[in-house]
Amino acid sequence: MVRTRIPPSPTGNDLHIGNLYSALINWAYARKHNGQFIVRIEDTDRTRFVQGAAEQILATLRSYGLEPDEDMIKGGPYGPYIQSQRLDLYKKYAQQLISQGDAYYCFCSEERLGELRERAKIEKRQPKYDRHCLKMSAQDIQDKLNENASHVIRLRIPDGSTTYKDTIRGEITIENATLDDQVLIKSDGFPTYHMAVVVDDHLMEISHVIRAEEWMASVPKHVLLYDMLKWELPIFTHLPLLRTPEKGKISKRKGAVWASWYLQEGYLSEAVLNYLALMAWSHPDQKEIFSLDEYISVFDLKDINPSAPIFDVVKLTWMNGEYIRKMDPRKLSHKLFEFYGGKYSQELIDKTIPLIQERIKTLKEYDEYCNFFVNVPTEYEIDLEKYTNVISKTNDALGQLSAWSVESIGEAMLQAAVDAGLKNSEYFMVMRVIITGKKISPPLNESMVLLGKEECIKRISRN
RNA sequence: GGCGCUAUCGUCUAACGGUUAGGACGUCAGGUUCUCAUCCUGAUAAUCGGGGUUCGAUUCCCCGUAGCGUCACCA
Numbered sequence: 001m002v003r004t005r006i007p008p009s010p011t012g013n014d015l016h017i018g019n020l021y022s023a024l025i026n027w028a029y030a031r032k033h034n035g036q037f038i039v040r041i042e043d044t045d046r047t048r049f050v051q052g053a054a055e056q057i058l059a060t061l062r063s064y065g066l067e068p069d070e071d072m073i074k075g076g077p078y079g080p081y082i083q084s085q086r087l088d089l090y091k092k093y094a095q096q097l098i099s100q101g102d103a104y105y106c107f108c109s110e111e112r113l114g115e116l117r118e119r120a121k122i123e124k125r126q127p128k129y130d131r132h133c134l135k136m137s138a139q140d141i142q143d144k145l146n147e148n149a150s151h152v153i154r155l156r157i158p159d160g161s162t163t164y165k166d167t168i169r170g171e172i173t174i175e176n177a178t179l180d181d182q183v184l185i186k187s188d189g190f191p192t193y194h195m196a197v198v199v200d201d202h203l204m205e206i207s208h209v210i211r212a213e214e215w216m217a218s219v220p221k222h223v224l225l226y227d228m229l230k231w232e233l234p235i236f237t238h239l240p241l242l243r244t245p246e247k248g249k250i251s252k253r254k255g256a257v258w259a260s261w262y263l264q265e266g267y268l269s270e271a272v273l274n275y276l277a278l279m280a281w282s283h284p285d286q287k288e289i290f291s292l293d294e295y296i297s298v299f300d301l302k303d304i305n306p307s308a309p310i311f312d313v314v315k316l317t318w319m320n321g322e323y324i325r326k327m328d329p330r331k332l333s334h335k336l337f338e339f340y341g342g343k344y345s346q347e348l349i350d351k352t353i354p355l356i357q358e359r360i361k362t363l364k365e366y367d368e369y370c371n372f373f374v375n376v377p378t379e380y381e382i383d384l385e386k387y388t389n390v391i392s393k394t395n396d397a398l399g400q401l402s403a404w405s406v407e408s409i410g411e412a413m414l415q416a417a418v419d420a421g422l423k424n425s426e427y428f429m430v431m432r433v434i435i436t437g438k439k440i441s442p443p444l445n446e447s448m449v450l451l452g453k454e455e456c457i458k459r460i461s462r463n
Numbered sequence: 464g465g466c467g468c469u470a471u472c473g474u475c476u477a478a479c480g481g482u483u484a485g486g487a488c489g490u491c492a493g494g495u496u497c498u499c500a501u502c503c504u505g506a507u508a509a510u511c512g513g514g515g516u517u518c519g520a521u522u523c524c525c526c527g528u529a530g531c532g533u534c535a536c537c538a
Contacts, residue, residue: 042538045537197538212532214538216467218533361500
């Protein structure tokens with residue numbers, strides 16, 4: 001049985017785009033094998049905890065259509081799905097490790113640890129805990145515990161080396177000497193990531209651990225824990241880190257780090273997911289555009305590349321435009337209506353769809369094209385002064401029209417251009433700006449029909 | 464700095480050890496068009512460097528270089 005998971009921590013405002021990438025792959029892999037996709041909230045850092053972040057993360061995931069099978073809200077057979085409610089479990093296994101001699105109490109103060117680090121830095125050594133407390137007698141430890149002394153529980157890293165297999169990169173070996181005696185249980189009684197992730201992945205029967213490459217360095221610690229606890233290892237897959245065009249970790253740029261930002265900017269969830277799927281992976285037939293269902297059927301973890309791709313919004317925007325153009329007009333219409341929350345009526349949107357569907361690349365661009373339908377222009381992108389004569393002639397010609405259609409408007413205006421001795425391009429630009437305020441707009445005649453004769457005349461006669 | 468990972472056009476990527484190193488985005492130049500966009504044509508540009516292995520390396524190995532990750536009582 002395939003069981004995958006993502007373990008977001010509620011320390012930010014929302015789901016990180018990198019987490020969405022990881023979520024997509026975890027979700028798709030579970031779907032592909034008829035398994036389960038789980039979301040486990042890792043809220044063990046009480047100092048960085050953000051109220052409501054977990055709910056926001058789940059909501060964003062849902063808005064992208066990556067529905068978990070088990071999570072904190074929905075529940076499931078392996079709950080609770082939030083680590084702060086599983087404290088006893090971590091303590092229990094930490095105790096087991098202590099009794100086996102694989103872990104030990106440490107009463108060292110933050111100050112002492114800080115000094116240790118300082119000294120190592122000056123001497124250009126690896127900062128490592130010196131196992132000061134490993135030398136304590138059983139009696140001393142008991143005394144300290146009795147007087148409620150602040151303490152942590154540390155993993156006792158054994159000698160030797162640790163090897164694990166990564167799906168994408170193959171076997172990786174690390175000398176245990178490069179590992180520090182990791183804190184497993186913090187002084188506030190909460191586990192560290194390393195303890196919690198191992199215990200929970202085992203208890204929740206996670207078969208595939210698919211996460212970002214930044215975790216690769218700590219896998220040996222986890223492997224050691226699995227061994228000590230006599231648990232079966234999951235399959236490890238480390239995804240390359242997504243980078244910004246500045247080549248940095250994708251964590252700097254203002255909004256673009258958060259998954260919901262793209263939705264707010266008018267990107268379609270399907271397009272974002274499609275684009276993300278193409279990060280470090282390619283369709284076997286070299287296709288760029290494909291559905292989630294198709295992705296699920298052709299994708300495999302082994303085909304993911306190891307090198308870190310750059311997340312390029314320019315190409316995402318192109319892809320989003322492709323999705324918009326291929327979308328069912330009625331669906332697009334509903335999307336736009338929702339996106340604008342009532343600013344544009346469903347009726348108006350329906351009528352403008354044929355005019356803008358192949359012009360907009362994001363839902364947000366609709367506003368740039370169609371704002372003039374609901375707002376009379378207050379400023380004009382070209383100076384209309386010198387055209388007053390043509391304008392009033394056009395006004396008369398249009399006013400006499402009995403039928404208000406694309407054809408009749410077109411004929412009347414073409415004639416007006418000829419009469420005025422203006423080139424079509426120049427004349428129509430003037431009219432476009434009068435009606436819309438802008439040099440760039442949907443097709444003019446069609447727009448005028450939608451706007452109605454009365455409104456058009458009104459806009460023209462103002463000038 | 465130690466340890467680890469990585470390395471094909473500007474970007475995303477393709478290429479049983481044998482191809483004129485392919486496609487897509489972008490950019491540029493044309494065509495269509497009353498603007499913009501769409502659409503069509505064409506162009507542009509890459510195997511990080513050095514050694515091996517091999518009849519033959521983008522591909523396998525080593526070294527170097529560069530980038531990234533990681534060295535917390537953060538995840």
